[in-house]
Amino acid sequence: MWILLRGGYPLRILLPLRGEWMGRRGLPRSLAPGPPRRRYRKEALPALEVPVLPVTTTEIRQYLRARGIPFQDGHSCLRAPSPFVKALPLKDQNGATASFSLFIDKTTGRFLCMTSLAEGSWEDFQASVEGRGDGAREGVLLSEAPEVEDSEEVRRIWDRAVPLWELPEPEEAQLARVMFGLTRVTDDTLRRFNVRYLRPARSLVFPWLSPGGLGLRGLKLLGAEGQRDGVHYKETTIPRPGVYRNLFGLPLISRRDVEVVLTSRELDSLALNQSTGLPTLALPRGTACLPPALLPYLEQFRRIVLWLGDDLRSWEAAKLFARKLNPKRCSLVRPGDRQPRPLEALNRGLSLSRILRTALPAWHKSIVSFRQLREEVLGELSNVEQAAGIRWNRFPDLNRLLKGHRKGELTVFTGPTGSGKTTFISEYALDLCTQGVNTLWGSFEISNVRLARVMLTQFAVGRLEEQLDKYDEWADRFEDLPLYFMTFHGQQSIRTVIDTMQHAVYVYDICHVVIDNLQFMMGHEPLSTDRIAAQDYIVGAFRKFATDNSCHVTLVIHPRKEDDDKELQTASIFGSAKASQEADNVLILQDRKLVTGPGKRYLQVSKNRFDGDVGVFPLEFNKSSLTFSIPPKSKARLKKVKDDNGLATKKPSSGKKGAVPQNSETCLDQAHQPCQPDPSRPSR
Numbered sequence: 001m002w003i004l005l006r007g008g009y010p011l012r013i014l015l016p017l018r019g020e021w022m023g024r025r026g027l028p029r030s031l032a033p034g035p036p037r038r039r040y041r042k043e044a045l046p047a048l049e050v051p052v053l054p055v056t057t058t059e060i061r062q063y064l065r066a067r068g069i070p071f072q073d074g075h076s077c078l079r080a081p082s083p084f085v086k087a088l089p090l091k092d093q094n095g096a097t098a099s100f101s102l103f104i105d106k107t108t109g110r111f112l113c114m115t116s117l118a119e120g121s122w123e124d125f126q127a128s129v130e131g132r133g134d135g136a137r138e139g140v141l142l143s144e145a146p147e148v149e150d151s152e153e154v155r156r157i158w159d160r161a162v163p164l165w166e167l168p169e170p171e172e173a174q175l176a177r178v179m180f181g182l183t184r185v186t187d188d189t190l191r192r193f194n195v196r197y198l199r200p201a202r203s204l205v206f207p208w209l210s211p212g213g214l215g216l217r218g219l220k221l222l223g224a225e226g227q228r229d230g231v232h233y234k235e236t237t238i239p240r241p242g243v244y245r246n247l248f249g250l251p252l253i254s255r256r257d258v259e260v261v262l263t264s265r266e267l268d269s270l271a272l273n274q275s276t277g278l279p280t281l282a283l284p285r286g287t288a289c290l291p292p293a294l295l296p297y298l299e300q301f302r303r304i305v306l307w308l309g310d311d312l313r314s315w316e317a318a319k320l321f322a323r324k325l326n327p328k329r330c331s332l333v334r335p336g337d338r339q340p341r342p343l344e345a346l347n348r349g350l351s352l353s354r355i356l357r358t359a360l361p362a363w364h365k366s367i368v369s370f371r372q373l374r375e376e377v378l379g380e381l382s383n384v385e386q387a388a389g390i391r392w393n394r395f396p397d398l399n400r401l402l403k404g405h406r407k408g409e410l411t412v413f414t415g416p417t418g419s420g421k422t423t424f425i426s427e428y429a430l431d432l433c434t435q436g437v438n439t440l441w442g443s444f445e446i447s448n449v450r451l452a453r454v455m456l457t458q459f460a461v462g463r464l465e466e467q468l469d470k471y472d473e474w475a476d477r478f479e480d481l482p483l484y485f486m487t488f489h490g491q492q493s494i495r496t497v498i499d500t501m502q503h504a505v506y507v508y509d510i511c512h513v514v515i516d517n518l519q520f521m522m523g524h525e526p527l528s529t530d531r532i533a534a535q536d537y538i539v540g541a542f543r544k545f546a547t548d549n550s551c552h553v554t555l556v557i558h559p560r561k562e563d564d565d566k567e568l569q570t571a572s573i574f575g576s577a578k579a580s581q582e583a584d585n586v587l588i589l590q591d592r593k594l595v596t597g598p599g600k601r602y603l604q605v606s607k608n609r610f611d612g613d614v615g616v617f618p619l620e621f622n623k624s625s626l627t628f629s630i631p632p633k634s635k636a637r638l639k640k641v642k643d644d645n646g647l648a649t650k651k652p653s654s655g656k657k658g659a660v661p662q663n664s665e666t667c668l669d670q671a672h673q674p675c676q677p678d679p680s681r682p683s684r
């Protein structure tokens with residue numbers, strides 16, 4: 001989880017791992033910095049830094065004009081002379097003056113001065129221009145030098161690392177080359193990119209050099225471990241991933257370069273540059289995100305080719321990143337059999353230049369022909385599993401019904417009051433988040449602290465109250481999840497919420513937004529407005545947001561008041577049928593305690609637009625870990641269901657108001673047909 005700090009880094013401690021004391025980054029202690037210690041944040045900002053009033057490009061332009069500040073229009077930024085250069089008379093490497101070295105992000109208004117490395121928000125910039133910035137403020141604005149502890153660690157590792165060709169044993173060098181797939185990458189390429197090898201950690205080391213290539217700001221270690229099913233790679237960055245902003249390869253870019261190829265891994269950049277001679281840059285966190293802070297460094301390029309990898313996830317990421325970079329200058333290399341990732345292409349003897357020539361323009365007009373779509377369709381057909389989305393680790397039954405979690409969909413989730421909706425949806429979202437789905441939570445009912453506590457308990461799968469000595473260990477791991485929280489509590493206007501979501505998608509590449517719950521956006525509607533119409537409007541806004549931003553939205557909606565002894569149906573969702581019509585998926589947490597005695601829950605998938613499979617499966621609540629996921633001991637029971645192939649098919653529901661088309665309905669709880677709770681298994 002990233003807690004956003006201005007001028008601070010998160011605390012770090014040392015953890016016992018695998019029976020010996022290791023640094024938090026899993027490096028041997030000899031390479032970790034000193035004894036265990038912790039630092040405290042000076043100024044912890046709210047979890048999601050939301051601009052008070054979002055600024056538009058037009059407003060930025062108007063402001064600059066009104067103040068007589070000249071500017072140039074760029075792809076994703078406006079360029080202006082930097083007001084921070086006089087205070088810091090730094091000269092860049094070529095001794096050039098620092099004119100127009102300030103880059104202002106057109107979407108957020110955040111700025112970066114490339115000369116002094118000062119950065120800040122649009123409000124900070126205005127304060128500086130208007131002479132309201134005091135000395136202390138300016139200090140805050142200046143980009144952080146790495147923390148002393150970090151720089152010591154970086155230096156220590158870098159000094160101990162050696163170029164591959166300087167390893168004393170040729171066998172060791174050869175083994176490293178094989179492990180990292182570098183057999184065709186020359187020493188010359190490794191030298192140019194300044195890649196080293198750290199023997200004790202059996203890792204490659206990629207440096208993060210300051211502009212001009214002088215100072216060392218951080219580094220990335222790439223470890224390789226041979227396992228039965230192939231080689232597994234593990235990345236470690238210093239500083240930690242949230243603030244590791246190394247566009248690897250930047251020192252090799254010349255001011256005159258107008259074209260660049262972006263890759264998601266450093267090794268791919270080596271391969272590409274070696275075989276095509278083109279400028280290449282590797283994104284610091286692969287396909288996970290493209291932080292807007294990097295955009296100024298990419299402004300000089302008239303053409304950007306994104307070649308991020310060989311799976312659908314990379315393809316989706318490339319399309320998203322192209323939006324940020326301005327699609328008109330972007331081309332994308334489509335993953336395919338003959339178009340693997342660059343390093344693999346090099347190793348297979350393919351022509352990387354030829355593959356680059358097949359890159360497709362990212363820019364689409366509003367109307368497309370099937371000719372433009374046919375490759376996309378083929379991509380989906382030949383990667384059926386990936387097209388079905390990310391599968392839950394903790395909810396195999398959900399995978400069987402929904403097949404996975406896909407971008408751009410709207411899921412509506414309902415259940416009786418107090419049945420455990422928040423608790424379930426927290427685990428459902430956490431599961432995806434631990435698999436790299438960048439997640440934004442809007443919890444309007446319960447505080448973020450309480451929600452985070454539930455999530456942390458679910459993450460640790462156990463009560464932390466009784467093992468406080470483990471708290472830091474779990475909290476450190478939790479902190480590294482790509483998880484963000486909106487800081488709203490209580491009633492909010494839908495406009496503010498959507499603006500915040502938009503901001504988060506741009507800044508943090510959010511792919512999943514959870515809204516708990518919709519009723520908290522309805523209070524701001526004028527009393528005279530029909531509440532049902534208001535809800536329809538809100539659902540429509542979330543639907544549009546999901547589609548436009550290729551972002552999954554999970555929306556919790558309360559059910560309408562019904563008889564307690566009746567099960568909920570799709571039509572029980574509060575309001576008109578709009579919510580279930582707009583939704584791609586409808587999930588209902590069924591609480592049958594009132595029908596059949598003490599409290600077992602079932603999850604019903606009552607709409608599934610992806611492939612129509614609907615059904616219900618039991619959830620067992622574990623009160624100490626607050627989890628609903630099936631404990632490992634129950635797996636056999638579920639397997640048996642599958643083996644028996646005993647799926648109960650019901651008639652599709654008919655055209656009732658709010659009813660949805662259903663292909664087949666599946667009860668995955670064979671032991672309790674027809675989906676009745678098992679009285680012999682009291683809920684915990």
Ligand SMILES: Nc1ncnc2c1ncn2[C@@H]1O[C@H](COP(=O)(O)OP(=O)(O)OP(=O)(O)O)[C@@H](O)[C@H]1O
Binds near residue numbers: 420421599621626
């Ligand atoms: N299956 C369950 N059995 C018993 N207790 C549960 C179960 N699921 C959740 N709880 C507990 O019930 C309480 C309420 O859960 P939660 O807040 O998730 O419900 P909710 O449906 O979101 O409530 P609301 O309708 O107020 O939004 C929590 O303390 C939670 O730990």
